[in-house]
Amino acid sequence: MKKEVKDTIIVELGEYLKKYPHFYLVDVTGLNAEKTSDLRRKCFKSEIKMVVVKNKLLHKAFEASEIDFEPLYGCLKGNTALLFCETANVPAKLLKEYKKEGIPAFKAAYAEEGFFVGADKLEELVSIKSKNELIADVMALLQSPIKTVVSGLNAGGKIHGLLDAIAERNK
Structure with a gap:
């Protein structure tokens, strides 16, 4: 990938980070094409913007942001997708549906100006009221x-x- 393309992606991710007040990091390892399109469809219906990203580019977008996202750096491993939303608990409720399958797996979230790191925090995010x-x-x-x-x-x-x-x- 050329440097210009990478820079464009980093800027685009930075704009999403400014536009949306909440986002989730999920591990999409193991999702086939059918399940990925099903997840995208459910995200679209729930007004969630899903973006699959390279971890290094997301790390650079975090560093360029005005907010210190350092608590999330440790979660940038494996295949990562970002779920951007306006309402903090909507992606958590969507991910709870997939909890039995374990894919996509919840890694972390930035919601209500706080960090939620670890799979055990999903229930806490579901209980946040809109x-x-x-x-x-x-x-x-x-x-x-x-x-x-x-x-x-x-x-x-x-x-x-x-x-x-x-x-x-x-x-």
């Missing part, structure tokens, strides 16, 4: 007091008695 899941949780918490008042009114209570009970509780 922005939409957090908003839904907050909305449910905000609706809880309103539901209590409405259920009290529907149970046949009088508004005056309900307001007195609330006033007594706040004293």
Whole structure:
């Protein structure tokens, strides 16, 4: 591979590292063409950008980045693919489907501005909530007091008695 092509790939990887807030390193050793295209299809449906890279070029892209990716250097062995995404837990959920087969194998991730190195961290990444899941949780918490008042009114209570009970509780 010519130096100009390598430089272009390093710059392209650097742009992906800036564009996407989260990425996963996976080992794709042992994936045949059919399973690779199946994985790419699932990634596309889940809005994950999959890029198979040479470890040395990825290492150089990491070094050129503003973020210190040194904790990930040890994972740059074997066949490596990067899974770039906007939501931190989506690739983890996808990789969990493949856990029985062991291919692709999770190596490491950079998610929520933190490093997750080792196969044991996959469950931790699955449990990270997305922005939409957090908003839904907050909305449910905000609706809880309103539901209590409405259920009290529907149970046949009088508004005056309900307001007195609330006033007594706040004293």
